[in-house]
Amino acid sequence: MNNNEENILKVEHLQKSYGNHQVLRDISFDINKGEIMTIIGPSGGGKSTMLRCINLLEDPTEGKILFYGDNILAPKYDLNHYRSKVGMVFQQFNLFNNKNVLQNCMIGQESVLGRSKTEAEKIARENLQKVGMEAYAEAKPAQLSGGQQQRVAIARAISMNPEVLLFDEPTSALDPEMVGEVLKTMSNLAKTGLTMVIVTHEMGFARDISNHVVFMSDGVITEQGTPDQIFNHPQEEKTQKFLRNFRNEQF
Numbered sequence: 286m287n288n289n290e291e292n293i294l295k296v297e298h299l300q301k302s303y304g305n306h307q308v309l310r311d312i313s314f315d316i317n318k319g320e321i322m323t324i325i326g327p328s329g330g331g332k333s334t335m336l337r338c339i340n341l342l343e344d345p346t347e348g349k350i351l352f353y354g355d356n357i358l359a360p361k362y363d364l365n366h367y368r369s370k371v372g373m374v375f376q377q378f379n380l381f382n383n384k385n386v387l388q389n390c391m392i393g394q395e396s397v398l399g400r401s402k403t404e405a406e407k408i409a410r411e412n413l414q415k416v417g418m419e420a421y422a423e424a425k426p427a428q429l430s431g432g433q434q435q436r437v438a439i440a441r442a443i444s445m446n447p448e449v450l451l452f453d454e455p456t457s458a459l460d461p462e463m464v465g466e467v468l469k470t471m472s473n474l475a476k477t478g479l480t481m482v483i484v485t486h487e488m489g490f491a492r493d494i495s496n497h498v499v500f501m502s503d504g505v506i507t508e509q510g511t512p513d514q515i516f517n518h519p520q521e522e523k524t525q526k527f528l529r530n531f532r533n534e535q536f
């Protein structure tokens with residue numbers, strides 16, 4: 286972990302319940318600027334819920350989320366500021382099907398960031414080029430493969446100039462042959478220095494891309510550390526068991 290770098294996001298004792306069902310129990314971690322944090326663990330462990338809490342798509346029941354030291358859950362915090370700095374890429378892409386690829390990458394820039402149409406188009410085209418989708422600018426999302434749609438969703442997210450980009454299982458909805466192109470796009474993005482938090486079931490990818498790996502099970506972070514610590518020397522029985530299930534097939 287880059288402990289000498291500037292802390293950008295700090296989660297302290299986060300809890301989330303749905304009625305009597307406590308999904309997140311006591312989640313704490315730090316993310317430094319430029320860090321690539323992956324969140325792994327068994328299904329139903331609370332990974333997506335945690336990401337959705339960070340993105341304020343869910344209200345945490347207890348705890349703090351500090352962005353550059355300020356608690357975004359405090360009543361006076363300017364949430365529009367936070368929302369404009371933290372982007373998210375979803376499993377199901379969430380593109381507007383009635384708009385073309387270019388328009389999808391421009392909407393938020395104009396409405397949220399107040400960029401002019403000309404500026405938004407320039408930035409959208411640059412980012413579509415970065416993800417290899419510039420030739421499809423005029424296409425509608427429904428005309429594209431899942432992998433192509435996800436690359437457009439990534440272009441849209443980075444067009445908003447986020448400081449942190451969250452990925453919620455970005456390849457889980459894809460046919461296997463399309464997973465690689467999306468992971469490659471994310472690896473390229475990681476090299477630009479963007480801070481990324483990624484929930485994934487792609488263990489080889491998590492090992493290769495991260496500098497901070499969090500293992501979550503039953504709403505608790507049972508272990509976190511460098512990829513070498515988590516993948517090569519896991520200390521906890523739950524982590525060891527989870528990784529054993531993947532080892533022969535996916536590594």
Ligand SMILES: Nc1ncnc2c1ncn2[C@@H]1O[C@H](COP(=O)(O)OP(=O)(O)OP(=O)(O)O)[C@@H](O)[C@H]1O
Binds near residue numbers: 329332334
């Ligand atoms: N809106 C909701 N209402 C009630 N329960 C929910 C809701 N969202 C999630 N849960 C429950 O919270 C628990 C954690 O779900 P979550 O999707 O966060 O796990 P996950 O680790 O991301 O799983 P997966 O890897 O399968 O996506 C599950 O038991 C799920 O049923």
